[in-house]
Amino acid sequence: MGIEADSTDLDRFRADVRSWCEEHIPPDWRATQTGVSDEEFARFQKAWFAELHAAGYAVPHWPSEWGGGLPVAEQIVLYSELAAHDAPRLVLAFVGIHHAASTLLVAGTDEQRARHLPAILDGEIWVQGFSEPEAGSDLAGLRTTARKDGDGYIVNGQKLWASGGKHADWCLLLARTDPEAPKRKGISYFLLDMTTAGVEVRPIRNAIGDSHFCEIFLNDVRIPAANLVGAENAGWQVAQATLGAERGMTMLELAERLGNAGFRWLVKLCPIDDPVVADRLAQFETEITGLRGLCRRLVENAEAGTTGPADASIVKLYYSELLQRMTNFGAEIAGLPAHTELVKSASSGWESGSWMLDFIGSWEWTIPGGSSEIQRTIIAERGLGLPREPSAV
Incomplete structure (x- = not known):
């Protein structure tokens, strides 16, 4: 199609x-x-x-x-x-x-899909339990452990920056099942019921004053073996489906929001009779057109099964840095009110027109989900075939 x-x-x-x-x-x-x-x-x-x-x-x-x-x-x-x-x-x-559905459709069992996809449509809320205090951009460095115990696993560890964790019913969880294996070889992927004994969620107050981010503490949490996604110790490969959704298919909606509401707020704000401002607006409009083109090609290629290994990273990098430039410009043009009237709707995105809060929030895109530096490395190595960077000694 x-x-x-x-x-x-x-x-x-x-x-x-x-x-x-x-x-x-x-x-x-x-x-x-x-x-x-x-x-x-x-x-x-x-x-x-x-x-x-x-x-x-x-x-x-x-x-x-x-x-x-x-x-x-x-x-x-x-x-x-x-x-x-x-x-x-x-x-x-x-x-x-996006993330849970993509993971289940690619790597889940029939039973897992039948249990969770209808439930998501009925309002089941999910959180992503990937990052840890010492495993952010270097996700493979995670230390949360999952020890096999009978017909399940006992999990101990901590997750960080779990967006929406305080509302979540289920968690996409990465944990290390083979501590002796190389970093990417000993990780498994689990579906965690957030009501399980031993799960504690602590909200983190962020720079714009809300508590969307959370920490998740896991203390002897038992996860049934039926909740393992893919093979044991093959979680790194399964996680790529999750990260691919985060860096790719979700971008279509976000690009349209940025190109419609975001750009509309910006034009309404700006003194377009100023030639310098008008030039910046024209530049942003051109970049938005490019973003939309990239997103549409990504979606079409994904449907055709021809997505390149770095395509999602290209789109994620382009969107996140354009978002940051636009919101930064909005905060600059809006002046003092943008820095003092710090109110924003709870159900808006990163293009709400509350320019300072939007700009601060835009860092959610250039750091989490793979920082801009990580995306450039992926594009260089997987997309352009350049040599891998040497490992630190």
Whole structure:
């Protein structure tokens, strides 16, 4: 199913999505989601996800047998219209519909898919348990252990920067099952029920004042062997499906949000009669066009099974650094109010128009999920075939 489609069908689909957006997107959601409690934020997020799911718009990238199956061209239209109509972002469902689903579809068992994919559509929330205090960009350096014990594993360790952990029902967990193996060879991938005894979640207050990031402490946590994804000690390979989703397929939605709401807020803010400012806006618009082109090609190649080994990293790097430049420029142009009026809707993305908070938040993209330096290394070695950097002695 290519990106090309009958224009009449696409026009009809766009009209349907546009009509749905006008009827279902709460016009006052930004105001009502500013300064809300964690409970109200979670309630709103789950209700909004249910609205999208009922319309068939929640997981367009999933296979049709699991509730998705929209052609690539229609996915682009859908995300474009949602962004143009300033729809709330699916913050809590993000890991479930992208990372967990991608992992289960690529490496999960039939039983794991049957258990969790419908549950995600019913509102099951997921968190990613990868990074640790001494294993961020060097993810293979993780120290959390999983010891085989009868028909399960006993897990001990700590995870860090677990976005949305305080709301999560399940966790995508990496743990070391063979401490004697080379770093990437002794890791296994698990599905962890967050209600299991021994799991403790501690929110971390971040630079913009919220507690979206969390620490997860694991103290003699028992995980059934049935929750192992892929083979024991092959978790590094399974994790690439998760990281591929984070660096790749999620970008289509984010690119449309940046190119619609983000750029619209920027144009509204700027004195466009200033030739220097107008030149910067033109540059950003050109870069957004390039980002959209990269995202659309990535989605089409993924559907055709022709994705290159560095394609997702190229898109992730391009988006994250463009986001940072745009939000930095917005904070600069907005002046003192942007630095003092520090309020932002809980269900918005990184292009909310609260420029200082957006700029600070943009660092979530140039550091986590593989820093920009890591992405450049992947592009150089896997994409361009350059020699690997020598290991530190």
